[in-house]
Amino acid sequence: AxxxxxxxxxxxxxxxxxxxxxxxxxxxxxxTALCHTDVYFWEAxxxxxxxxxxxxxxxxxxxxxxxxxxxxxVPGDHVLPVFTGECKECAHCMSEESNLCDLLRINVDRGVMxxxxxxxxxxxxxxxFHFLGTSTFSEYTVIHVGCVxxxxxxxxxxxxxxxxx
Numbered sequence: 001a002x003x004x005x006x007x008x009x010x011x012x013x014x015x016x017x018x019x020x021x022x023x024x025x026x027x028x029x030x031x032t033a034l035c036h037t038d039v040y041f042w043e044a045x046x047x048x049x050x051x052x053x054x055x056x057x058x059x060x061x062x063x064x065x066x067x068x069x070x071x072x073x074v075p076g077d078h079v080l081p082v083f084t085g086e087c088k089e090c091a092h093c094m095s096e097e098s099n100l101c102d103l104l105r106i107n108v109d110r111g112v113m114x115x116x117x118x119x120x121x122x123x124x125x126x127x128x129f130h131f132l133g134t135s136t137f138s139e140y141t142v143i144h145v146g147c148v149x150x151x152x153x154x155x156x157x158x159x160x161x162x163x164x165x
Contacts, residue, residue, distance in 0.1 A: 001137040002128060004052045006044030017140040018120040020067035024142050027079060031161040032136040033058040050111045053129035054121055056136030057083050058165040060157030070145045078153045080164035083132035085147035104146045114144055
C-alpha cells in the first residue's frame with residue numbers, strides 16, 4: 001500500500017523489493033496493523049512530508065533472506081520489526097540506562113536505508129521511500145538487522161505483531 005500524497009487514499013501497487021544489502025534482512029510480512037502514528041504521518045500533520053512512501057511499523061513476519069554480515073538471523077526465523085533499533089555497539093546500546101541507539105534511533109524523515117542512502121522499494125524504477133525503517137504495509141520489506149527482533153516461532157504472529165510498535 002503506497003501513500004503517494006499526504007491524506008490521499010493508499011494505493012495498492014506492485015512494488016519491486018530489492019534484496020537485502022550488508023546488515024539488512026528482507027522479511028515476508030504476514031500480519032500488520034494500522035497505528036495512529038501511521039495515520040499521523042500519512043496525513044502529514046506537523047512535519048515535513050516524505051512521499052511517496054510505504055507506511056507501517058506494527059507487524060509480524062518471517063525472514064526471507066539476509067544480507068552479508070547478518071549472523072543472528074536466518075531465513076525462516078519469526079521476527080518483529082522495531083523502529084527503535086539497536087546497533088549493539090554505540091555508547092547508548094552499551095549503556096544499561098538507554099536504548100536510544102546513535103545509529104538506529106527513530107528518524108521519521110530518513111526514507112532510505114542507512115548504509116547507502118537508497119530505497120529498497122521501486123515502482124517502474126522510481127524510488128518509494130521507507131517509513132520508520134520498517135515499512136510493513138508491503139508483502140516484503142527490507143530492514144536493518146538491528147531493527148528486527150527474533151521471536152519464538154510458537155508465538156502467534158497475528159497477535160504479537162502489535163508488540164512491534
